[in-house]
Amino acid sequence: xxxxxxxxxxxxxxxxxxxxxxxxxxxxxxxxxxxxxxxxxxxxxxxxxxxxxxxxxxxxxxxxxxxxxxxxxxxxxxxxxxxxxxxxxxxxxxxxxxxxxxxxxxxxxxxxxxxxxxxxxxxxxxxxxxxxxxxxxxxxxxxxxxxxxxxxxxxxxxxxxxxxxxxxxxxxxxxxxxxxxxxxxxxxxxxxxxxxxxxxxxxxxxxxxxxxxxxxxxxxxxxxxxxxxxxxxxxx
Amino acid sequence: xxxxxxxxxxxxxxxxxxxxxxxxxxxxxxxxxxxxxxxxxxxxxxxxxxxxxxxxxxxxxxxxxxxxxxxxxxxxxxxxxxxxxxxxxxxxxxxxxxxxxxxxxxxxxxxxxxxxxxxxxxxxxxxxxxxxxxxxxxxxxxxxxxxxxxxxxxxxxxxxxxxxxxxxxxxxxxxxxxxxxxxxxxxxxxxxxxxxxxxxxxxxxxxxxxxxxxxxxxxxxxxxx
Numbered sequence: 001x002x003x004x005x006x007x008x009x010x011x012x013x014x015x016x017x018x019x020x021x022x023x024x025x026x027x028x029x030x031x032x033x034x035x036x037x038x039x040x041x042x043x044x045x046x047x048x049x050x051x052x053x054x055x056x057x058x059x060x061x062x063x064x065x066x067x068x069x070x071x072x073x074x075x076x077x078x079x080x081x082x083x084x085x086x087x088x089x090x091x092x093x094x095x096x097x098x099x100x101x102x103x104x105x106x107x108x109x110x111x112x113x114x115x116x117x118x119x120x121x122x123x124x125x126x127x128x129x130x131x132x133x134x135x136x137x138x139x140x141x142x143x144x145x146x147x148x149x150x151x152x153x154x155x156x157x158x159x160x161x162x163x164x165x166x167x168x169x170x171x172x173x174x175x176x177x178x179x180x181x182x183x184x185x186x187x188x189x190x191x192x193x194x195x196x197x198x199x200x201x202x203x204x205x206x207x208x209x210x211x212x213x214x215x216x217x218x219x220x221x222x223x224x225x226x227x228x229x230x231x232x233x234x235x236x
Numbered sequence: 237x238x239x240x241x242x243x244x245x246x247x248x249x250x251x252x253x254x255x256x257x258x259x260x261x262x263x264x265x266x267x268x269x270x271x272x273x274x275x276x277x278x279x280x281x282x283x284x285x286x287x288x289x290x291x292x293x294x295x296x297x298x299x300x301x302x303x304x305x306x307x308x309x310x311x312x313x314x315x316x317x318x319x320x321x322x323x324x325x326x327x328x329x330x331x332x333x334x335x336x337x338x339x340x341x342x343x344x345x346x347x348x349x350x351x352x353x354x355x356x357x358x359x360x361x362x363x364x365x366x367x368x369x370x371x372x373x374x375x376x377x378x379x380x381x382x383x384x385x386x387x388x389x390x391x392x393x394x395x396x397x398x399x400x401x402x403x404x405x406x407x408x409x410x411x412x413x414x415x416x417x418x419x420x421x422x423x424x425x426x427x428x429x430x431x432x433x434x435x436x437x438x439x440x441x442x443x444x445x446x447x448x449x450x451x452x453x454x455x456x457x458x459x460x461x
Contacts, residue, residue: 053339053375067331069338079327093312094298100305105286139286 006063008033011047013040015220018070019058020210021169025077027206028160029085033060071103074165088162102143102155102163110136111170117181118225121232130183140167141191153193153200160204168201172212179218239296241266244280246273248450250345250400251303252291253440257396258310260436262319274457304337307396322393336379336386337397344372348404351412352451355460366412370419377423384429391434399437402427406444407451 010026010033012019026033038047038057050059050066060067060076067076078088090096113132120126143163144155152158155167177185188195201207243259243266245252259266271280271290283292283299293300293309300309311322323330350365376398380386386394405416405427417424430437455461 062328065328067328067335069335072331072334072338075334076327076331079330093309094295094300096312097300097305097309100308101300101302104302104305142286 007061009036009061010034011036011038011044011050011059011061012057013038014212015217016057017170017173019169020172020212021070021165022058022060022073022077023210024165024168024206025074025088027210028088028165028204029077029081031077031081031084070169071107071166074162078162086159088156088160088165090156090161099147099155099162102140102147103166105136105143106140106163106166110140114185118221119228121229126181130181134183134185137185137191137194141194144193144197148193153197155197160201160206164197164201167197168207168211171198171201171207172214172217173221174198175214176217176221179214180221240294242294243268244271244277244283244290244292244294245269246271246290247442248403248447249290250404253400253442254303254396255291255293255306255310256440257400257436258307258322260439261322261391261396261434262310262314264310264314304341304397307337307393311393320390322387322391322396324387324392333387333393336376336394339372339376340394340398340401344369344376344398344401347372348401348408351408352455353460354411362412366408366414369408369412370414373416373420373423377420380422380426385426391430391437395430399427399430400441402430403441403444403447407448410448 051068060073067073113129116129117126147155148157154160155163174185186194284301293306300306347368354361409415
């Protein structure tokens with residue numbers, strides 16, 4: 001792996017799909033970096049000073065300067081290391097806007113309700129949040145069609161791009177969804193393009209190197225939901 | 237970039253007004269179509285089938301949706317003599333600008349909406365929303381620091397992302413029971429400066445009272461009063 005243009009450090013949490021996005025981008029661009037596993041119950045001084053606004057991972061520190069927010073980090077990696085590895089966003093402004101539209105859709109319509117599944121108290125609220133998430137995946141199938149333009153299995157066409165990385169970071173959690181909730185988030189019968197996308201994505205060297213073990217994610221998710229449920233009942 | 241430029245907007249929309257400012261800033265000639273969000277036009281529904289929301293920028297028949305996506309598209313696609321870029325060239329500075337624009341959407345807008353959207357009598361919810369809104373405004377004020385603009389000496393991406401919320405401050409204040417001038421004097425001064433020193437901003441923003449009346453109308457329509 002090339003050590004290009006200075007020192008890179010990534011502050012993260014192994015389970016976080018947002019951190020996984022940053023790892024995927026670094027891997028795909030062929031960049032070496034130092035990884036620091038944070039304990040979110042005991043955040044390091046470096047994390048708190050690097051991300052004072054959100055105090056969250058991932059944080060990418062490049063030559064001592066922090067970049068926060070996973071989608072901003074992925075774009076930064078593409079901008080700052082333009083000569084290294086493939087371009088993650090299309091060169092054409094309109095195609096770039098289409099990719100960024102679907103990236104925003106992913107965050108607002110799929111990930112926001114999905115996050116609620118792990119936080120809400122009642123089974124009804126969980127089911128509703130899952131329903132909204134699955135509805136968004138249906139729409140995302142159209143997004144994949146639009147972004148790829150029939151040129152390949154990825155949002156980036158025949159090669160991996162920005163939206164592939166943003167969704168790719170979530171893959172182990174997508175796979176964990178069935179054991180956790182009984183529902184498949186990406187179902188080959190309902191969203192065949194996305195199912196094919198997931199299969200091809202997981203074959204990538206970068207994915208094999210970076211994606212978390214699904215069973216570990218399932219155990220971690222159960223722990224998080226138990227903790228959230230306990231906190232909720234303590235507050236009642 | 238060639239071709240006819242059309243903006244679908246609603247005059248109070250802070251998201252739509254970001255696009256107005258950017259188009260004027262870049263000197264792009266465009267036609268604006270006012271949308272009635274209670275009766276959306278076929279053009280809006282076909283241009284933004286996913287969200288059916290404004291703003292939509294249609295360039296040569298091709299729609300671009302999501303205000304921050306549109307801003308970057310305008311920045312990438314339209315360069316006129318003398319019109320500087322909205323986003324800086326340096327990758328780190330770009331990342332910094334994108335971070336703060338995202339903050340406006342996820343923290344300020346979200347909290348601000350809760351201030352004016354809460355049903356009558358929901359005192360605890362409004363109080364929580366007020367606290368969050370003021371906290372977001374103070375965080376933004378701290379980021380501005382002593383600079384005249386978030387972009388430095390001149391209007392930039394973050395300024396364009398945030399200033400369309402300034403006409404909404406009066407609405408937040410009246411429903412939330414606070415004043416921006418008292419809580420964040422430097423931010424209030426920045427908002428005035430944006431309007432005073434930039435025609436593209438002055439020509440793009442509605443009157444704060446009109447926003448307030450619009451919101452009152454919306455509250456009635458949604459049975460919040």
